[in-house]
Amino acid sequence: MDKLIEVRGLKTYFYTEDGIVRAVDGVDYVIEREKTLGIVGESGCGKSVTALTIMGLVEIPPGKIEAGEILFHRGDQVIDLAKLKPKGREMRAIRGNEIAMIFQEPMTSLNPVYTIGNQIMEAIILHQQRKKKEAKTKAIEMLRAVGISLPEQRVNEYPHQLSGGMRQRAMIAMAMSCNPSLLIADEPTTALDVTIQAQVLELMNALRVEFHASIQFITHDLGVIAGMADDVVVMYLGRIVEASSVREIFHNGKHPYTRGLMNSIPSLAATKRRLEPIEGVVPDPFDVPPGCGFEPRCPQAMEICRTKMPELKDVAAGHATACWLYE
Ligand code: SF4
Numbered sequence: 001m002d003k004l005i006e007v008r009g010l011k012t013y014f015y016t017e018d019g020i021v022r023a024v025d026g027v028d029y030v031i032e033r034e035k036t037l038g039i040v041g042e043s044g045c046g047k048s049v050t051a052l053t054i055m056g057l058v059e060i061p062p063g064k065i066e067a068g069e070i071l072f073h074r075g076d077q078v079i080d081l082a083k084l085k086p087k088g089r090e091m092r093a094i095r096g097n098e099i100a101m102i103f104q105e106p107m108t109s110l111n112p113v114y115t116i117g118n119q120i121m122e123a124i125i126l127h128q129q130r131k132k133k134e135a136k137t138k139a140i141e142m143l144r145a146v147g148i149s150l151p152e153q154r155v156n157e158y159p160h161q162l163s164g165g166m167r168q169r170a171m172i173a174m175a176m177s178c179n180p181s182l183l184i185a186d187e188p189t190t191a192l193d194v195t196i197q198a199q200v201l202e203l204m205n206a207l208r209v210e211f212h213a214s215i216q217f218i219t220h221d222l223g224v225i226a227g228m229a230d231d232v233v234v235m236y237l238g239r240i241v242e243a244s245s246v247r248e249i250f251h252n253g254k255h256p257y258t259r260g261l262m263n264s265i266p267s268l269a270a271t272k273r274r275l276e277p278i279e280g281v282v283p284d285p286f287d288v289p290p291g292c293g294f295e296p297r298c299p300q301a302m303e304i305c306r307t308k309m310p311e312l313k314d315v316a317a318g319h320a321t322a323c324w325l326y327e
């Protein structure tokens with residue numbers, strides 16, 4: 001296995017006036033070089049906080065990396081990102097350069113008062129020490145690579161002059177402009193129309209291959225993962241409840257939460273099948289159940305589930321789940 005990122009026992013907590021939120025509570029996963037890992041779960045499951053922790057973007061305080069390692073394999077070097085100072089020189093050199101991130105809503109990352117070109121050029125000048133003219137040529141090249149027509153003209157336009165899909169493409173161009181080894185995409189297509197969504201997913205796949213990058217793809221939609229990821233981890237209440245290859249999870253998903261997510265994916269083939277939403281809501285993060293976090297919503301809950309937390313255990317080669325049904 002050619003590892004790029006190894007997350008080991010990661011815990012990111014938030015210390016608030018109302019109590020402690022264990023947003024990420026002991027998470028382990030590996031992202032292989034030139035592969036895509038999908039992280040799936042509902043809002044509040046910790047998938048975005050995991051990404052922000054890798055990027056050194058968790059606000060400290062109230063946030064704190066309580067435990068764990070984020071091992072970044074760079075050639076022969078292994079750097080523990082969890083040990084770096086978020087605003088320190090080393091982390092700033094990695095963030096946006098070797099590890100880049102795109103978000104659901106490009107307008108939260110694009111500055112409305114600067115042209116698209118200037119914003120792409122800024123990263124290239126900062127991280128790659130290129131001259132302004134060279135950076136502009138590279139910005140145009142990147143806009144072309146992400147399928148934006150008339151890139152020589154678009155490079156001088158402002159974010160509000162582009163459509164939602166174009167802005168997301170511009171964000172991807174900015175993120176990929178320094179040729180990162182890891183692109184973290186946090187719900188990058190959720191705000192887009194379905195047809196544009198498919199184009200952006202296809203584009204990301206193509207760029208991953210072209211730039212020899214890996215992707216950590218975060219989504220609440222297991223359906224999106226199917227065509228996008230090699231491996232998948234399903235998160236619930238800050239923990240991983242299931243992890244396997246995408247193929248295995250779709251054919252042999254074990255955890256009742258994973259199966260609930262699958263039953264809520266619309267299918268064109270099965271037009272008569274009723275969609276079955278997962279009943280109930282994610283528990284209050286200040287009042288997490290003592291046993292399995294999914295127990296209040298689980299149709300198969302047993303007595304032990306109320307009091308004891310199941311550990312993530314292998315159920316097959318490369319397939320693990322945290323559920324008492326498989327103990
Ligand atoms: Fe359901 Fe129990 Fe499994 Fe949790 S451990 S998912 S409550 S069966």
